[in-house]
Amino acid sequence: xxxxxxxxxxxxxxxxxxxxxxxxxxxxxxxxxxxxxxxxxxxxxxxxxxxxxxxxxxxxxxxxxxxxxxxxxxxxxxxxxxxxxxxxxxxxxxxxxxxxxxxxxxxxxxxxxxxxxxxxxxxxxxxxxxxxxxxxxxxxxxxxxxxxxxxxxxxxxxxxxxxxxxxxxxxxxxxxxxxxxxxxxxxxxxxxxxxxxxxxxxxxxxxxxxxxxxxxxxxxxxxxxxxxxxxxxxxxxxxxxxxxxxxxxxxxxxxxxxxxxxxxxxxxxxxxxxxxxxxxxxxxxxxxxxxxxxxxxxxxxx
Amino acid sequence: xxxxxxxxxxxxxxxxxxxxxxxxxxxxxxxxxxxxxxxxxxxxxxxxxxxxxxxxxxxxxxxxxxxxxxxxxxxxxxxxxxxxxxxxxxxxxxxxxxxxxxxxxxxxxxxxxxxxxxxxxxxxxxxxxxxxxxxxxxxxxxxxxxxxxxxxxxxxxxxxxxxxxxxxxxxxxxxxxxxxxxxxxxxxxxxxxxxxxxxxxxxxxxxxxxxxxxxxxxxxxxxxxxxxxxxxxxxxxxxxxxxxxxxxxxxxxxxxxxxxxxxxxxxxxxxxxxxxxxxxx
Numbered sequence: 220x221x222x223x224x225x226x227x228x229x230x231x232x233x234x235x236x237x238x239x240x241x242x243x244x245x246x247x248x249x250x251x252x253x254x255x256x257x258x259x260x261x262x263x264x265x266x267x268x269x270x271x272x273x274x275x276x277x278x279x280x281x282x283x284x285x286x287x288x289x290x291x292x293x294x295x296x297x298x299x300x301x302x303x304x305x306x307x308x309x310x311x312x313x314x315x316x317x318x319x320x321x322x323x324x325x326x327x328x329x330x331x332x333x334x335x336x337x338x339x340x341x342x343x344x345x346x347x348x349x350x351x352x353x354x355x356x357x358x359x360x361x362x363x364x365x366x367x368x369x370x371x372x373x374x375x376x377x378x379x380x381x382x383x384x385x386x387x388x389x390x391x392x393x394x395x396x397x398x399x400x401x402x403x404x405x406x407x408x409x410x411x412x413x414x415x416x417x418x419x420x421x422x423x424x425x426x427x428x429x430x431x432x433x434x435x436x437x438x439x440x441x442x443x444x445x446x447x448x449x450x451x452x453x454x455x456x457x458x459x460x461x462x463x464x465x466x467x468x469x470x471x472x473x474x475x476x477x478x479x480x481x482x483x484x485x486x487x488x489x490x491x492x493x494x495x496x497x498x499x500x501x502x503x504x505x506x507x508x509x510x511x512x513x514x515x516x517x518x519x520x521x
Numbered sequence: 522x523x524x525x526x527x528x529x530x531x532x533x534x535x536x537x538x539x540x541x542x543x544x545x546x547x548x549x550x551x552x553x554x555x556x557x558x559x560x561x562x563x564x565x566x567x568x569x570x571x572x573x574x575x576x577x578x579x580x581x582x583x584x585x586x587x588x589x590x591x592x593x594x595x596x597x598x599x600x601x602x603x604x605x606x607x608x609x610x611x612x613x614x615x616x617x618x619x620x621x622x623x624x625x626x627x628x629x630x631x632x633x634x635x636x637x638x639x640x641x642x643x644x645x646x647x648x649x650x651x652x653x654x655x656x657x658x659x660x661x662x663x664x665x666x667x668x669x670x671x672x673x674x675x676x677x678x679x680x681x682x683x684x685x686x687x688x689x690x691x692x693x694x695x696x697x698x699x700x701x702x703x704x705x706x707x708x709x710x711x712x713x714x715x716x717x718x719x720x721x722x723x724x725x726x727x728x729x730x731x732x733x734x735x736x737x738x739x740x741x742x743x744x745x746x747x748x749x750x751x752x753x754x755x756x757x758x759x760x761x762x763x764x765x766x767x768x769x770x771x772x773x774x775x776x777x778x779x780x781x782x783x784x785x786x787x788x789x790x791x792x793x794x795x796x797x798x799x800x801x802x
Contacts, residue, residue: 412649
C-alpha cells in the first residue's frame with residue numbers, strides 16, 4: 220500500500236517537473252523573438268518617420284530611406300505570387316485529385332519534398348544561368364520574382380495538397396453521384412472548400428520569400444538604387460505599362476545588408492529600422508494568414 | 522448462436538450450383554426487371570467481396586439488401602452507379618445491365634449513368650452551401666441557369682422530399698444548419714432534382730432518431746411510385762416495412778431473394794431464417 224503511495228507521489232513530482240521544463244522551453248522561443256524586437260526598436264525607432272519611407276538611399280545616413288527597397292520588395296512579391304500561385308495550386312490539385320498512384324507519381328512527390336530542402340543560394344545560381352543569361356531577362360524585377368517563385372513553389376504545392384486532403388471524401392462522392400465531372404467537382408467543391416488552407420500556405424510562403432537575400436544577390440540585385448521602376452499604371456493610352464518588370468531593383472533585406480556593411484554607426488541605425496519594418500511586414504502577413512484560416516474554417520461545417 | 526453457425530453455413534452454401542440458384546431467384550420476380558445483375562464478383566485487391574451474384578431488381582419497387590456487416594451489400598449497391606470506380610485496385614467480373622445496357626461496357630458514360638442512378642449516403646452530406654444551391658447543383662452542372670426553372674425545381678423536389686414546409690422561408694440558409702434528419706431529406710431532394718430512374722440508399726437512417734427515420738420511411742413509400750429504390754439496411758424491421766423485395770447476403774454470396782412478405786414469413790433457406798430471427802449476425 221505504502222509502495223503504491225510512493226509511486227503515485229513520484230509520478231506527481233515527474234508531472235510537475237515536466238510542466239516547468241515545458242514552460243521554460245516555450246519561453247526560449249518567445250524570449251528570443253521579443254529580445255530581437257526590443258533590440259531592433261531601441262536602435263531603429265528614432266529613425267522611423269514618414270521620410271524614412273519616402274526617401275531614396277543616400278550618402279547621408281539621416282537623409283537615407285527605404286523607398287526603393289519597399290517598392291522593389293512589393294513588385295518582386297507581386298511577380299512571385301502571380302507565378303507561384305497558379306502553378307503551385309494546379310500542381311497540387313493534379314497530384315491530389317488526378318494523378319494515378321504509381322511509381323512516377325511517387326517519384327514526383329519525393330522530388331517536390333526534396334526541392335523544398337534545396338538551399339536558396341542554389342536557386343539563385345540556377346536563376347542566374349537560366350533567367351538572367353539564357354532567357355535574357357537581365358537583373359530585373361521579373362528575374363527576381365521568378366526566382367523566388369521557384370523557391371516557394373514546393374511550399375505552395377505541399378500546402379495546396381494538405382488543404383485539399385482536408386476536404387472530406389463525402390463531398391466528392393456527393394458531387395460525383397449527381398453526375399458532376401471530376402473538374403466540376405474540383406472547381407465547385409474541392410477548391411472552394413480548401414481556399415482557406417491554400418491561402419494560408421501561400422501567405423506563409425510569401426512571408427518566407429520576402430526575407431530572402433542570397434538568391435537575389437546571386438542574380439545581381441543592386442544595393443544602391445535611387446530611382447523607382449516605371450509605374451505599372453500610366454496616364455496615357457494604353458494605361459498599363461510592363462516596363463517595371465525589366466527594371467533593376469533592390470529589396471528590403473539587401474538594403475539592410477548594404478547599410479550594415481558600412482563603417483558609420485548611423486547607417487547601422489537605419490538597418491535596424493529597416494529590419495523592424497521587414498519584421499512588421501512578415502508578422503502582418505502571418506496575421507492575415509491566421510485570419511483567413513479562421514474565417515474560412517468558421518464558414519465551413521460538415 | 523456464436524461462431525459455430527458461420528462455418529456450418531459456409532459448408533451448406535458452397536455445394537449449391539450458382540445457375541440453379543439463379544433459376545429459383547428469377548422465378549420469384551414477377552415484375553419487369555430494370556437492373557439485371559449477372560454472375561457479378563467484386564474484388565478489393567485480392568480480397569473477394571462479392572461471389573457470383575445473380576438477381577434482378579424490378580422497376581418502380583423498393584428492393585432491400587440485408588445481411589450482417591461485411592456481407593457485401595454496400596459493395597453491390599456502389600457497383601450499381603459505379604461509385605466503386607473511385608476506390609483503387611478494385612475489379613468487377615460479370616455483368617450489370619440497366620434497361621438491358623451493360624453499365625460496365627467501355628462505351629458507357631459514367632456521368633450519364635450517375636444521372637440515371639442517384640445515391641443517398643449513410644452519413645448525410647449536403648454541400649456547405651445554401652439549401653437552394655444544394656438542390657439545384659445537379660442542374661447547375663448541366664448548364665441550367667434560368668431562375669424561374671430553378672425555383673420550380675427547388676420547390677418541386679423539396680416537396681417530394683417532404684421538406685418544403687420546414688424550409689420554404691429559409692431557402693438561402695446554410696444547409697448544414699439543418700437538423701440531421703432534415704439534412705438527409707435535403708440530400709434526397711438534391712438526388713431527385715436530377716430526375717434519376719433509380720435511387721440507391723446506403724443505410725439512409727442508420728444515424729437518425731426514430732422520428733426522422735419514420736419520415737424517411739414514409740418518403741420511400743411515396744417515392745417508389747415514381748422511382749426504383751434499392752436500399753441497404755441493417756434494420757430488418759425497416760426492410761420489412763419499406764421494401765417489396767428483399768435480398769439476403771451472407772459472406773459475399775446472395776443466399777435468398779424474393780418478395781419481402783414471403784422472405785420474412787416463410788424463407789426458403791435455413792440461413793435466411795436464422796438471420797431474420799436473430800440467431801446470428
